Amino acid sequence: MTERVSEFGTSAALPLAEGDVAHKTAGDMLREAREAHGLHIEMVAAALKVPPQKLIALEADDIASLPDPVFARALASSVCRALRIDPAPVLAKLPGAQRAPLAETNRTLNARVVSDTPRWNGGRSGGLPSRALLTVVVLLLIGAGVLFWMPQSAFDQIGASVARLTAKNEGETMPPPADPADVSESVPTQAVAPTGPVGAAPAAGVAAAAPAAPASAPLAAVANTSASTASSQQLVFVAREECWITVTEAGGKQLLRRSLQVGETVGLSGTLPLSVVVGRASAVDVQVNGKPYDLKPVTRGGGVARFEVKS
Helix, strand or coil, X not given: CCEEEECCEEEECCXXXXXXXXXXXXXXXXXXXXXXXXXXXXXHHHHXXXXXXXXXXXXXXCHHHCCCHHHHHHHHHHHHHHHCCCHHXXXXXXXXXXXXXXXXXXXXXXXXXXXXXXXXXXXXXXXXXXXXXXXXXXXXXXXXXXXXXXXXXXXXXXXXXXXXXXXXXXXXXXXXXXXXXXXXXXXXXXXXXXXXXXXXXXXXXXXXHHHHHHHHHHHHHHHHHHHHHHHCCCEEEEECCCEEXXXXXXXXXXXXXXXXXXXXXXXXXXXXXXXXXXXXXXXXXEEECCEEECCHXXXXXXXXXXXXXXX
């Protein structure tokens, strides 16, 4: 008998004979080693800080009850170290044990890798990265750090600048509206010979010009109709200066993403909740469900306001 010292104390526990190992499972060897120390399975579980059910499953060779074979092998190694027994025979019985041909192949591959590794020659090695590569890596790390620590307001300002540039480019590519004066000049006039008395001609001209006066009335009616339609929307934006607005409804669909020009009014509705981002919040008036909405409490650094319309 040989006295073996473990973290559970000193006990007389003989190593397993080679013949016995061949006919026993990993769980049998672990259980016999624990019982040789006179330990209860819960004491071992408490020492290893694992649930007793996992040790019970390991000693019962119920590997399927454990998370995976790698965990089973790690737990078996921990038990062997705690009981001061050789873990090699136990690990050889568990799933995932490396076969001899595979181990030999790995040793051969490792030998080839070591032999092919460039040696230090005169204080220099051909396998070391070049100075240019190291410089690129350092620059990439610095750029990643700058992006990580950059405040959100900087991203908002960049987004506002991109939106303004996009709106400006769109405005330059669109053809300018036709001048009404040019249109009126391009329409040919046709002279009509008077059929009545000469004195009746001025009266006819006055009568023909009279219907032109009410022509501005339909324009005013259209303007009033568009204003009333905008006021009936869930959101109404009135730009006092140039600004940019993004409105996203539930589901991620963007209802509006562009810049508003001075004096422009936009009304829209969508599926609640509506997520709103306003750049240059001080330059726009907002109405929510027909009521003025104050953007100052929701405005952060850079003049960007963020809020949601939930009802």
